[in-house]
Amino acid sequence: MRLDLVPRTRRSAVLDILAPALAFVAAVLIGGLVVAALGVSPSAAFVTYFVAPLSEVWSLQEIALKAAPLALIATGLAFCYRADLWNIGAEGQFVVGGLAGGWVGVATHGSGDAPWILPAMLAAGALAGAAYALIPAVLKVRLGVSEILTSLMLVYVAQLLLDYMVRGPLRDPAGYNFPQSVGFDPAARLPYLMEGETLHAGVLVALAAVGLATFVLARTLFGFAVRVVGASPRAARFAGFSDARLTLSVFAISGGAAGLAGIVEVAGKIGQLQPEISPGYGFTAIIVAFLGRLSPPGILVAALVIALTTIGGEGAQIDLKLPLDLTRAFQGLLLGLVLGADVFARYHVRIVPGGPSGRTAS
Amino acid sequence: MTLDIVQMVLVTVLAAATPLILAGLGELVAERSGVLNLGVEGMMIFGAAVSFALAMQTGSTLLGALGGAGAGLGLAALFGLLTVGLAANQVASGLSLTILGLGLSGLVGANYVGIKRDPAPHLAIPGxxxxxxxxxxxxxxxxxxxxxxxxxxxxxxxxxxxxxxxxLRAIGDDPVATHALGLKVRRVRFLSVLFGGACAGLGGAYLALAYTPFWSPGMTAGRGWIALALVVFASWRPLRVAAGALLFGGATVLQLHAQAAGLGLPGQLLSALPYLATILALVLLSLGRRQGGSLAPAALGRVFTPSR
Known part of the structure; x- marks a missing residue:
């Protein structure tokens, strides 16, 4: 038996949308089998994961609040991945952004309600995230060091740095030695969108970023350069697009987006610095980026889907005693299936019975 | 007396290096065939969880170790199907494997958290x-x-x-030419990936059955990623992987001792040292060969679809 892949001459828009949708269905079916093996009714699990979170106002807000950082980070990552560059350290850039922005919040604690505090925090977060992402980018451009490994290693460093700062210099002096900073002043918090609810303005930041990225990728020369470099590096060189400048730019963009997501989380939901500020958003965003086919509008949809499964997973842990790791395994499986399904959109896949794989007479 | 202390240190260094040697060698073979599998961390931790669960169930360390290798192999087969069979992007597929492996390991290991087991038996030859x-x-x-x-x-x-x-090495350098020669590019790559998975799983099994020896979530703590860096650091040569792993094991042991001695340095800085050292090693390596060109297999990370 042999698997033949024949490139499609033109991509079909229907398949482009159908492939990830089918991958999602396949992942749900496989997940159902696993749930059944764990002794839980798959239909009950399906309702808990995918239906129950959609039926209440508070859980809908939670989905939006989880989807916002995911969409923000993944939108930035899409620039990198489109250009065939692999920043997989968004988690670290998220943490550093949250730390830098949070630092501003701690430093301005008790200084009144100046209107510049919140913008300064957001700017500090985005800049710190961008600067942190530039480390692997510069090492790659100048020395040819693999950006994959350095960006990932820096995640661990960032987490330890935050841990140190929160237990050391930034700890609340009146906090009974708890490893956390002071709670931010109201002027250092993102405003809530509705009275008495949890939804905050970070959701709007994410929406704005998705809109901006859509425009930049589709309508600007820079967006064009990103797409060309990824699709055909040779053509990009002939067109005169600078490889080095592009590498630095897309890393700064993805790091900035992740850093902004970090400070949005800290100034929005958390309201202070803690040893841990991310439940793995930076890694989950990689799944979101691919699930959304590296296009900002697709990423927005994917972020909502992944957020839904995460909230559903929390519900399943409480109601059905299903472990949270099931959600993570499901998300990993989903990414794998999406990547596999993509092949059917790019190639005609033929299974040829008999005959050895390899050389065929033409 | 001092000789015994030296030996004690060397034994701990070797112990810290062993999982890196195992996982690094496996990844080296896969990368030599041209496939970059970033799922080492996932295969390793899944191997650790499965090996511990199996060893607890059967009481046999050997079966546990084989189960760990098999678990890594199973994940690698998925990866091979995606990247070799379906020509999916290797980087993204590897990441999905890591996430999947971390999740599955949590599921398998859930019932075994906090249980300790006797470490794998050591060789004892009288005399x-x-x-x-x-x-x-x-x-x-x-x-x-x-x-x-x-x-x-x-x-x-x-x-x-x-x-x-x-x-295998020729396929990693030029799949198109080797395919034209009639060599089975995809079969060799798939087998190399499987070997890499089994080695990573065995490395994980070592952590759970001999090094710690217990299961805890996330216990590989980035060792899979460090093994990946080691392969680059070693310029894709097995002996250098072993040497690099020993250096790294030495650094880990040193860090533990420094932490115990309390040098007044923040513990977080010491914990960050392995990761910083990895970055530094990669930087020094590329500084050292500015004019030599890359030693990586020429077709590393590029998918291959046979044309007729």
Whole structure:
């Protein structure tokens, strides 16, 4: 038996949308089998994961609040991945952004309600995230060091740095030695969108970023350069697009987006610095980026889907005693299936019975 | 007396290096065939969880170790199907494997958190193992360590002294030309990926069955990623992978001692050292070969679809 892949001459828009949708269905079916093996009714699990979170106002807000950082980070990552560059350290850039922005919040604690505090925090977060992402980018451009490994290693460093700062210099002096900073002043918090609810303005930041990225990728020369470099590096060189400048730019963009997501989380939901500020958003965003086919509008949809499964997973842990790791395994499986399904959109896949794989007479 | 202290240090260094040697060698073979599998961390931790669960169920360390290798192999088969069979992007597929492996390991290991098991038995040859200074180092290790050492020799021999090894390296450098010669590019790549998975799983099994020996979520703590960096650091050569792993094991042991001694440095800085050292090693390596060009397999990370 042999698997033949024949490139499609033109991509079909229907398949482009159908492939990830089918991958999602396949992942749900496989997940159902696993749930059944764990002794839980798959239909009950399906309702808990995918239906129950959609039926209440508070859980809908939670989905939006989880989807916002995911969409923000993944939108930035899409620039990198489109250009065939692999920043997989968004988690670290998220943490550093949250730390830098949070630092501003701690430093301005008790200084009144100046209107510049919140913008300064957001700017500090985005800049710190961008600067942190530039480390692997510069090492790659100048020395040819693999950006994959350095960006990932820096995640661990960032987490330890935050841990140190929160237990050391930034700890609340009146906090009974708890490893956390002071709670931010109201002027250092993102405003809530509705009275008495949890939804905050970070959701709007994410929406704005998705809109901006859509425009930049589709309508600007820079967006064009990103797409060309990824699709055909040779053509990009002939067109005169600078490889080095592009590498630095897309890393700064993805790091900035992740850093902004970090400070949005800290100034929005958390309201202070803690040893841990991310439940793995930076890694989950990689799944979101691919699930959304590296296009900002697709990423927005994917972020909502992944957020839904995460909230559903929390519900399943409480109601059905299903472990949270099931959600993570499901998300990993989903990414794998999406990547596999993509092949059917790019190639005609033929299974040829008999005959050895390899050389065929033409 | 001092000789015994030296030996004690060397034994701990070797123990810290063993999982890196195992996982690094496996990844080296996969990368030599042209496939970059970033899922090492996932295969490793899944191997750790499965091996511990199996060893607890059957009471057999050997079955546990085999189960761990099998678990890594199973995940690698998925990866191979995606990247070799379906020509999916290797980087993204590897990441999905890591996430999947982390999740699955949590599911498998959930019932075993906090349980300790006797470590894998160490070799004991009357007379030899008690030799002062070298006995425990040479004749008192567990089977994982000996397997790792044997694998270094075996992989070196295979890649540079056999026809199949030459084929494998040629495929990693130029799949199109080797395909034109009638070599089975996709089959060789798939088998290389499987070997890499089994090695990573075995490395994980070593952590759970001999090194710690217990199961805890996330216990690989980035070792899979460090193994990936080691392969680059070693310029894709098995002996250098072993040497790099030993250096790294030494750094880990040093860090533990520094932490215990309390040098006044923040513990977080010491914990960050392995990761910073990895970055530094990669930087120094590329500084050292500015004019030499890359030593990586030429087709590393690029998918191959046979054309007719």
């Amino acid at each position: 030899l193992t008690d030799l002062p200074g070298i006995g425990r180092l040479l004749f008192g290790q567990d089977a994982f360590v000996y397997t790792a050492v044997a694998l270094v020799a075996a992989v070196s021999w295979f890649l540079w002294r056999t026809r199949a090894g030459l084929t």
